[in-house]
Amino acid sequence: MSNTQxxxxxxxxxxxxxxxxxxxxxxxxxxxxxRKHPSVVIGSILLFFVMALVPxxxxxxPLDPTEINPRNRNKPPGYEAVYKNDAGEKYTVEAxxxxxxxxxxxxxxxxYGARVSLIVGISVATISVAIGLFIGLFAGYFRIIDTxxxxxxxxxxxxxxxxxxxxxxxxxxATLFTVIIAIVIPEIPRVVRLVRSIVLSIREEPYVxxxxxxxxxxxxxxxxxxxxxxxAPLIVQGTFICGSAILLEAILxxxxxxxxxxxxxxxxxxxxxxxxxxxxPHNIFYPGIFxxxxxLAINMLxxxxxxxxxxxxxxxx
Amino acid sequence: MTEPVLSVSDLTIAxxxxxxxxxxxxxxxxxxxxxxxxxxVGESGSGKSVIAFSCIGLLAKALKVQSGSIKLQGEELxxxxxxxxxxxxxxxxxxxxxxxxxxxxxxxxxxxxxxxxLLEHTNYSxxxxxxxxxxxxxxxxxxxxxxxxxxxxxxxxGGQRQRIMIAMALxxxxxxxxADEPTTALDVTTQAQxxxxxxxxxxxxxxxxxxxxHDFGVVxxxxxxxxxxxxxxxxxxxxxHKVLSNPQHPYTKMLIASVPKHEPPERKLIPESNKLVLxxxxxxxxxxxxxxxLGRQExxxxxxxxxxxxxxxxxxxVGESGSGKSTVARCVTRLIDISDGKVLISGExxxxxxxxxxxxxxxxxxxxxxxxxxxxxxxxxxxxxxxEGPMNYGTSRKEALSExxxxxxxxxxxxxxxxxxxxxxxGGQRQRICIARALAMKPELLVADEAVSALDVSVxxxxxxxxxxxRNSMQLAMxxxxHDLRVAAQxxxxxxxxxxxxxxxxxxxxxxxxxPQHEYTKSLFEAAPGRHFxxxx
Numbered sequence: 133m134s135n136t137q138x139x140x141x142x143x144x145x146x147x148x149x150x151x152x153x154x155x156x157x158x159x160x161x162x163x164x165x166x167r168k169h170p171s172v173v174i175g176s177i178l179l180f181f182v183m184a185l186v187p188x189x190x191x192x193x194p195l196d197p198t199e200i201n202p203r204n205r206n207k208p209p210g211y212e213a214v215y216k217n218d219a220g221e222k223y224t225v226e227a228x229x230x231x232x233x234x235x236x237x238x239x240x241x242x243x244y245g246a247r248v249s250l251i252v253g254i255s256v257a258t259i260s261v262a263i264g265l266f267i268g269l270f271a272g273y274f275r276i277i278d279t280x281x282x283x284x285x286x287x288x289x290x291x292x293x294x295x296x297x298x299x300x301x302x303x304x305x306a307t308l309f310t311v312i313i314a315i316v317i318p319e320i321p322r323v324v325r326l327v328r329s330i331v332l333s334i335r336e337e338p339y340v341x342x343x344x345x346x347x348x349x350x351x352x353x354x355x356x357x358x359x360x361x362x363x364a365p366l367i368v369q370g371t372f373i374c375g376s377a378i379l380l381e382a383i384l385x386x387x388x389x390x391x392x393x394x395x396x397x398x399x400x401x402x403x404x405x406x407x408x409x410x411x412x413p414h415n416i417f418y419p420g421i422f423x424x425x426x427x428l429a430i431n432m433l434x435x436x437x438x439x440x441x442x443x444x445x446x447x448x449x
Numbered sequence: 450m451t452e453p454v455l456s457v458s459d460l461t462i463a464x465x466x467x468x469x470x471x472x473x474x475x476x477x478x479x480x481x482x483x484x485x486x487x488x489x490v491g492e493s494g495s496g497k498s499v500i501a502f503s504c505i506g507l508l509a510k511a512l513k514v515q516s517g518s519i520k521l522q523g524e525e526l527x528x529x530x531x532x533x534x535x536x537x538x539x540x541x542x543x544x545x546x547x548x549x550x551x552x553x554x555x556x557x558x559x560x561x562x563x564x565x566x567l568l569e570h571t572n573y574s575x576x577x578x579x580x581x582x583x584x585x586x587x588x589x590x591x592x593x594x595x596x597x598x599x600x601x602x603x604x605x606x607g608g609q610r611q612r613i614m615i616a617m618a619l620x621x622x623x624x625x626x627x628a629d630e631p632t633t634a635l636d637v638t639t640q641a642q643x644x645x646x647x648x649x650x651x652x653x654x655x656x657x658x659x660x661x662x663h664d665f666g667v668v669x670x671x672x673x674x675x676x677x678x679x680x681x682x683x684x685x686x687x688x689x690h691k692v693l694s695n696p697q698h699p700y701t702k703m704l705i706a707s708v709p710k711h712e713p714p715e716r717k718l719i720p721e722s723n724k725l726v727l728x729x730x731x732x733x734x735x736x737x738x739x740x741x742x743l744g745r746q747e748x749x750x751x752x753x754x755x756x757x758x759x760x761x762x763x764x765x766x767v768g769e770s771g772s773g774k775s776t777v778a779r780c781v782t783r784l785i786d787i788s789d790g791k792v793l794i795s796g797e798x799x800x801x802x803x804x805x806x807x808x809x810x811x812x813x814x815x816x817x818x819x820x821x822x823x824x825x826x827x828x829x830x831x832x833x834x835x836x837e838g839p840m841n842y843g844t845s846r847k848e849a850l851s852e853x854x855x856x857x858x859x860x861x862x863x864x865x866x867x868x869x870x871x872x873x874x875x876g877g878q879r880q881r882i883c884i885a886r887a888l889a890m891k892p893e894l895l896v897a898d899e900a901v902s903a904l905d906v907s908v909x910x911x912x913x914x915x916x917x918x919x920r921n922s923m924q925l926a927m928x929x930x931x932h933d934l935r936v937a938a939q940x941x942x943x944x945x946x947x948x949x950x951x952x953x954x955x956x957x958x959x960x961x962x963x964x965p966q967h968e969y970t971k972s973l974f975e976a977a978p979g980r981h982f983x984x985x986x
Contacts, residue, residue, distance in 0.1 A: 339826045346815070348841050356829070
């Protein structure tokens with residue numbers, strides 16, 4: 133334009149400067165924010181200890197979690213229980229958390245129980261997030277199939293997890309796999325809804341339209357431009373699913389429709405201590421503490437992750 | 450010498466430590482006298498809103514007044530208690546915000562919201578309050594005050610909502626009115642009415658007005674005096690006439706020179722022999738909604754649009770919000786499906802083609818969007834964004850990257866910046882990157898959908914100059930969508946004015962600006978702020 137040249141030299145210099153001045157403002161990295169967030173730190177430490185129980189179980193206790201010992205039935209915490217090894221030699225082990233009504237060591241069972249709880253939590257979270265992400269991406273991006281998918285999801289959401297678990301266990305027997313499937317199915321629609329809502333807003337973003345107008349194929353648009361936006365909320369959602377799955381598994385086991393009773397899970401231990409709860413509360417108290425702490429740790433981690441990863445939350449901090 | 454209603458002296462407001470400069474506002478001093486309109490002008494980030502908010506005690510917690518004083522009729526406001534500030538708001542200081550929809554409570558009727566001010570600050574009886582509110586609604590020239598009293602904000606138009614805000618701010622006849630970009634979100638004709646209303650009410654009651662704006666047209670229209678801010682520092686302050694016609698500071702000179710002029714400059718005629726790049730014939734876009742209660746409803750967002758653009762020509766589409774101009778842009782780029790009509794791109798009709806058959810057309814037509822902050826994927830480097838298109842069409846990565854480097858130089862950015870992410874660039878720079886991305890496809894037609902509307906005036910000027918250079922050197926055909934007549938006057942060879950989805954006037958820019966034919970075009974021209982003011986060049 134002609135009046136550009138008519139500017140004074142000083143004005144032109146100013147113009148140059150505003151053009152050059154790269155407005156670089158690095159926000160602190162996600163990793164840095166995570167390390168500073170108290171919930172993330174406390175949650176991770178707690179979770180680390182619970183997870184450490186899985187590989188260290190055999191080191192922490194010499195006993196078999198399923199070994200029945202009628203002489204040691206219903207002993208209080210601190211009892212010196214006597215066991216025989218294969219060679220027939222006697223040895224004593226202190227029952228830190230007492231024993232249950234079949235004489236099994238509660239401490240050993242609680243430690244081995246962490247295994248099942250974490251397997252359930254992590255696999256439910258992974259499977260439901262993976263399936264939900266896939267369905268949600270399609271439902272959100274392709275409007276034609278959206279209505280059909282979402283009605284199916286509404287239907288799935290109406291099924292209570294516990295009833296579904298009872299039905300599945302009745303059909304195919306109580307196994308860890310059945311329990312995981314029973315918890316995954318009602319979780320999927322929640323993930324689908326979350327992903328769909330994100331996709332719905334992202335597909336209207338000008339950068340997606342720009343990608344369309346430079347001829348990027350739909351699959352690549354979904355992969356490059358839409359999918360990355362769902363990752364952060366899904367990590368957060370995944371931790372919450374993990375926490376609630378652990379809780380649900382315990383509830384199912386407690387009700388007797390979960391994992392078979394011989395497999396130690398926190399829910400099973402509590403279920404078996406239920407009858408004598410008033411006289412021997414340790415059977416419920418200790419697994420209960422572990423369950424609470426684990427779910428709390430996962431939820432704290434989830435809260436912290438949401439605050440640190442979600443850019444909208446980050447802005448407010 | 451009358452005592453000023455607002456006296457700001459040596460005001461310094463610190464930014465938090467991680468801010469991009471030490472102070473939001475540095476040693477700013479000015480007075481607002483009774484009946485005076487002082488316009489605070491500056492580009493985004495200049496600290497003008499911070500000053501406004503500090504005057505009414507609504508500063509964000511992270512910002513602290515470091516030194517200086519703000520006196521309202523001699524009473525110090527810096528460090529005064531929250532209770533005292535609450536007493537002063539509305540009774541002695543009124544405020545109008547930019548976005549009238551978010552500034553009003555959506556679940557309260559407008560009447561109740563205005564009445565709340567009286568309820569809070571006066572002892573009037575219910576009947577008296579109602580009469581006063583109705584009176585005030587009448588004073589801001591809203592039709593049918595009774596109905597307005599009962600209406601919820603969403604039932605009113607943007608302009609009407611802003612009138613309600615003004616009624617609320619002025620009902621207790623404050624001595625000072627602070628207006629923070631009150632017309633920026635409004636269409637030009639509504640803006641003209643609101644400015645007139647503010648001027649009228651302020652004149653009647655001798656209210657001092659602190660008017661925050663970025664638009665020199667508005668300043669020319671309304672301001673008695675002007676204070677120009679640059680990065681928190683006051684660079685020039687004088688009467689409007691002096692500043693606009695004879696600016697002293699180089700920054701003010703640059704800003705004023707950047708304001709696009711109303712008169713189209715001389716442009717070379719586009720020869721008839723040039724290839725017709727875009728031609729639409731009777732283009733329609735209808736939206737159909739099927740609801741249970743209302744049945745089938747059809748809204749035509751664009752009707753019977755017939756336009757032509759030749760190689761090297763720029764066609765502007767001008768109109769207010771909701772006029773359908775962006776719909777046309779999106780139809781031409783086939784981001785939305787077309788209901789009816791033909792869209793010929795270099796002779797080939799693309800109106801009815803399926804998305805998968807549009808590959809060839811996508812190469813030829815590129816679009817630059819309005820919002821530079823949302824047009825680039827924040828998770829991809831700008832290099833990745835620019836080479837995406839060419840790579841879709843088989844260019845090797847290496848080749849695409851070397852072309853991208855050339856394009857970066859073309860849009861006057863450092864080619865080494867390709868590895869950076871969008872958030873490391875300013876708005877104007879991002880818009881340049883978007884232009885580079887569009888050019889990477891070597892298009893024949895470039896659609897610019899409000900491409901400079903979100904930019905500050907000096908940056909806008911640079912981007913416009915860039916577009917103009919590119920169009921000249923590459924002989925691009927350009928479809929330029931804008932709501933800003935001044936911008937259209939500067940860059941367009943011909944202009945189509947749209948209203949309610951239809952083109953009401955379509956002529957060569959020179960002709961249209963010199964002698965508008967249609968009533969609507971005339972009213973748009975008439976409403977343009979600062980039209981009659983002779984700016985310094």
